[in-house]
Amino acid sequence: MTESSDPGCDPHSPEPTSLSALGKSLLQNRGLILQMATREVIGRYKGSVLGAAWSFIIPVFMLTIYTFVFSEIFKARWGGMGGNESKTQFAVLLFAGLIVLNLFNEVINRSPGLIVANVNYVKKVRFPIEILPVVAMCAALFHCIISVGVLLIAFGVFNGHLQWTLVFIPLVLLPLVILTIGFSWILASLGVFLRDVGQSIGLITTMMLFLSPVFYPLTAVPEKFRFIIMLNPLTFIIEQARAVLIWGKLPDLIGLTGYTVGAVLVLWAGYAWFQKTRKGFADVL
Numbered sequence: 001m002t003e004s005s006d007p008g009c010d011p012h013s014p015e016p017t018s019l020s021a022l023g024k025s026l027l028q029n030r031g032l033i034l035q036m037a038t039r040e041v042i043g044r045y046k047g048s049v050l051g052a053a054w055s056f057i058i059p060v061f062m063l064t065i066y067t068f069v070f071s072e073i074f075k076a077r078w079g080g081m082g083g084n085e086s087k088t089q090f091a092v093l094l095f096a097g098l099i100v101l102n103l104f105n106e107v108i109n110r111s112p113g114l115i116v117a118n119v120n121y122v123k124k125v126r127f128p129i130e131i132l133p134v135v136a137m138c139a140a141l142f143h144c145i146i147s148v149g150v151l152l153i154a155f156g157v158f159n160g161h162l163q164w165t166l167v168f169i170p171l172v173l174l175p176l177v178i179l180t181i182g183f184s185w186i187l188a189s190l191g192v193f194l195r196d197v198g199q200s201i202g203l204i205t206t207m208m209l210f211l212s213p214v215f216y217p218l219t220a221v222p223e224k225f226r227f228i229i230m231l232n233p234l235t236f237i238i239e240q241a242r243a244v245l246i247w248g249k250l251p252d253l254i255g256l257t258g259y260t261v262g263a264v265l266v267l268w269a270g271y272a273w274f275q276k277t278r279k280g281f282a283d284v285l
Contacts, residue, residue, distance in 0.1 A: 017272035019264075022130075029128050036131075037138035044139075055143055059095075059150040067091035067154075078217055088158045092151065096245055097214035097238045099147045103173070104180050104234055105205045106140040107133070111184040112191030112198035115281055122281050129281075130274060133184035137177060144173070151245065163248035172240045172251055179233060179263035182270035189277045192284050213238055 016025075026033070045051045070090045078090050114132045121127045148169065156162050190197045212234045213221075221229050229235050236259060243249040 017275045019268050022271050025128055025130060029131050033131050033135055033138060036135045040139045041142050055146045059147040063095050063150055063154055066094055092155055093242060093246060094215060095151055096242050099144060100234060100238045100241050101209060101212060101214055103140055103144045104176060107136050107180050107184050109201060109205055110136050111187035112201055114188040115192050133181050133188055137181050165244040165248050165250060168244045168251045172237060172244055175256060175260040175263045176237045178267050182266035185270035185274035189274045192281050208232060208234060
C-alpha cells in the first residue's frame with residue numbers, strides 16, 4: 001500500500017481545513033481510497049465459498065422476504081395508487097427506502113470506531129487518515145449500487161418496464177453521500193475521545209429507521225407530527241429516490257440544490273473538526 005507524501009498529513013504541522021484542501025487530499029489519494037475500499041469489500045466476504053456474490057444474494061433474499069411478508073401475510077398496501085397497486089408494490093417501495101437508510105446507517109454506525117480500529121494508520125506520520133470515512137462510504141456505495149440493481153430487476157419483473165427517470169438516482173443520492181461523510185468525520189473524531197459515542201449511535205440510527213418514511217408513506221403521518229419526520233435528513237432523499245425509481249417523476253431540483261448546500265456546509269464543518277482534533281488522536285490511542 002502506498003502512503004501519501006502530503007505534508008499536510010504531518011500531525012505536528014497545522015492541518016488544512018478548507019474545502020480546497022479536502023479536494024486536493026481526495027484527488028492525491030484517489031488511488032489509495034479505491035485500493036482500500038476494494039480491499040474492504042473483498043475482505044468482508046473473505047473465506048466464504050460464494051465470495052462477493054453475497055453482496056447480490058443478500059438483497060435478493062431480503063426483497064423476497066419483504067415481498068412475501070407484506071404482500072401475502074400483512075396484505076399491505078401503500079395507498080394513493082387506486083386499483084393500479086400490485087401485491088408486490090409495497091415491498092418494492094419499502095426496499096427503496098431501505099436502500100437509502102442502509103447507505104446512511106452503514107457509514108454512520110461504523111464511524112465512531114474508524115480511527116480506533118485503525119491505530120496503525122494514526123501512528124504513520126504521512127498517512128492521510130482523513131480518507132477513512134471516504135473509504136467507508138465507497139464500500140457502502142458498492143452495496144448500495146448492488147441493491148439498486150436488485151430493486152430495478154424486481155421492479156421490471158413485477159411491472160414489465162422501468163422508469164426512465166431512474167437515471168437521476170445518482171443526482172438524488174449525491175447530497176446524502178456528502179452529508180454522511182461530513183457526519184462521519186465528526187463521529188470518527190468523537191469516537192476517539194468519547195467511547196460512548198459508538199454505543200449511542202446505534203440507538204440514534206434505530207430511531208431514524210422509525211422516524212423515516214420507510215415502512216409508511218409520508219402522507220400517512222398526521223399533519224401535526226409530519227414536521228418531525230421532515231426534520232429527518234433521510235426523509236427527503238427517500239421520497240426523491242422513490243420518485244425517480246418507482247413513480248417515474250423528475251427529481252425536485254430546487255429541493256436537492258438546497259439540500260446539497262446544507263450538506264456541503266456539514267461536510268466542511270466535519271472535515272474542519274476532524275483536522276483540528278486529529279493532533280490529539282495519537283495521545284489518546
